[in-house]
Amino acid sequence: MDLPRWQLEQTLDALQRFGRYGGCAWVVSVDWAKWRLRWSAKPESQEQIDTIERGILPLDPALRAFAVTMRTRQLSLSTERTYLDWVERCVRFHGLPSPAAVEEGHIAPFLEYLAAERQVSASTQRQALNALVTFLKLTRGVETVEVGSFLPGSKPRQVPTVLNLQEIRAVLGHVDVPAMRLAASLLYGSGLRLMEVVRLRVKDIDFPHRMILVLEGKGGASRRTPLPESLVGHMEQQLAAVRALHQRDLEQGYGLASLPPGLSEKFGSSAKEFSWQFFFPAKSLAQDPYDGQVKRHHCDPSNLQKVVHQAVRKAGLNKRASCHTLRHSFATHLLENGYDIRSVQELLGHKDVQTTMIYTHVLNRPGLAVRSPADLL
Numbered sequence: 001m002d003l004p005r006w007q008l009e010q011t012l013d014a015l016q017r018f019g020r021y022g023g024c025a026w027v028v029s030v031d032w033a034k035w036r037l038r039w040s041a042k043p044e045s046q047e048q049i050d051t052i053e054r055g056i057l058p059l060d061p062a063l064r065a066f067a068v069t070m071r072t073r074q075l076s077l078s079t080e081r082t083y084l085d086w087v088e089r090c091v092r093f094h095g096l097p098s099p100a101a102v103e104e105g106h107i108a109p110f111l112e113y114l115a116a117e118r119q120v121s122a123s124t125q126r127q128a129l130n131a132l133v134t135f136l137k138l139t140r141g142v143e144t145v146e147v148g149s150f151l152p153g154s155k156p157r158q159v160p161t162v163l164n165l166q167e168i169r170a171v172l173g174h175v176d177v178p179a180m181r182l183a184a185s186l187l188y189g190s191g192l193r194l195m196e197v198v199r200l201r202v203k204d205i206d207f208p209h210r211m212i213l214v215l216e217g218k219g220g221a222s223r224r225t226p227l228p229e230s231l232v233g234h235m236e237q238q239l240a241a242v243r244a245l246h247q248r249d250l251e252q253g254y255g256l257a258s259l260p261p262g263l264s265e266k267f268g269s270s271a272k273e274f275s276w277q278f279f280f281p282a283k284s285l286a287q288d289p290y291d292g293q294v295k296r297h298h299c300d301p302s303n304l305q306k307v308v309h310q311a312v313r314k315a316g317l318n319k320r321a322s323c324h325t326l327r328h329s330f331a332t333h334l335l336e337n338g339y340d341i342r343s344v345q346e347l348l349g350h351k352d353v354q355t356t357m358i359y360t361h362v363l364n365r366p367g368l369a370v371r372s373p374a375d376l377l
Contacts, residue, residue, distance in 0.1 A: 056289035058084060062100040062139055069138045077289065078195065086131035099135075107132045108150040115153040125153035160328040160358065161319050168329060170315035171308070179241070179299075180307045182234045183280055186212075187308075187323055189228035191330035191347055194305065194323045198298045201257070202242060203275040205235060214349065223349045238279065246277050249285070249296055256295040258288050271295075331359045 019026060057064045063084055070080045087099050090110045096102060111129060114120045120128075133145045163171065168188055175181040183197050192200075196214050204213045210227045227235070249255040255272040270276060278298040288295045305323055312321045319325075327348075334344050345356040 056287070056292065060099055062098065063087065066099075066135055066139050070134075071290065082127065083131040083134060086128045087135050090128075090132055100139075102132070102135065104136065104146050105148075107145070108148045111147075111150045115151045120153050122153040161321055161325050162332045163317070163319065163321060163325060163329045165333070167315070167317055167319070167321075168326070171311045171317070171321070171326075174311035174314040175307055177307065178234070179238060179280060180304055182231065182238055183299075183304050184308055184311070184323070184326065185228070185231055185234070187326035188330050189231055190225045191327050192225065193327060194301050198278075198280055198301050198304065200279040200298075201275070202239065202277050202279055205239070205279065207232065207235070221349055221351070223346065225347050242277055242279060242281060243274060245281060246274055246296070254285055254294060254296065256288075256293060258290070258295045258297045328359070331356070335359055 016030075018024070019030075057067050066087070067080055067084060070083065075083075087102065090096075090102060090106060091099050093110050093113060094102075094106050096106070107129065110132070111125055114125050114128060129147065133147065136142060136145050172181060172185055172188075175184050186192050186197050186200075187194070190212050192212070192214065200212070204215060205227065206213060207227070210229060210232070211224050212227050213222065213224055215222045246255060250272065257271050257276045257278060259271050259276070277296065280299045282297045282299050285294050286297055287293070288297070308321075308323050308326070312319075331344055331348055334347070335341070341353060341356055341360070344359070345353050348356060350356045
């Protein structure tokens, strides 16, 4: 019976729970880890695994298997690179011969080293923990990983830096490249994260409703955010530039846009359509690490970071500002204008309202930045 991977894993979990709670004698004789490894590593189709194997993968066998499994599960390329990097850093810390030698007992000491000596934040430490636990689960087929106790990261979260309207104008005014100025304007005008801006595709821009659909947000969540009326003309100019670039790619025998493995298999023939092209494309064609084909990827996020950093310096600001500062400013200015915290939470794509509450501290007010009706009397 040829079932998709998720159904196989669901069946395996159901059988194990049934045997355990039912007190069945056979449950202890089954090598659940072996079956979980066998089924969790099974791709949705042989065609998908063949496509992945043609891509750019690590040379180390354990890391290669980890990367392939992450791609079959459609984790983003940035997540894949981050997880692989944490595994390699753990290997170097312990002086292990290879990633295959990483065991449960290696995780806690490495996490304590990050907290005590590297003084990383709690979120960075959690990222390393998630990477190592995921590595062991996907490459060893274990259901749970016993990490043990470790010193948690305690670096306090800083109140975000916020720019006022005059400073925003000054920064954006010192971005010389039109496409980069537009991208930076969306960081502030739509409250987008850096990677959300560079990953925008043509189909994500809803001009009639003045909305932007964010489909590849943090944690895979999607949301809608406003398209500033003041940017519509610039957005249309950028759209025309992307169309002309795509037409040249097609004439030269290219025109494919990069897609995640799952979408690439499902919409492979659609990747040449204009709607799938990145709104801020890279200047040059490049080999897609997923399947090895030459495609047009999105612009390098580091380019936008450098442009904004230079603009902050040229504007003569004494604040330490970055791309994310523009998003912080978007949220803070909305609260200053009386928008409720829940609306701002949805626009930012925060899962927890407590994450959004940090901006009320920026306002130096104990509650929400909402004007009292008594002030209107």
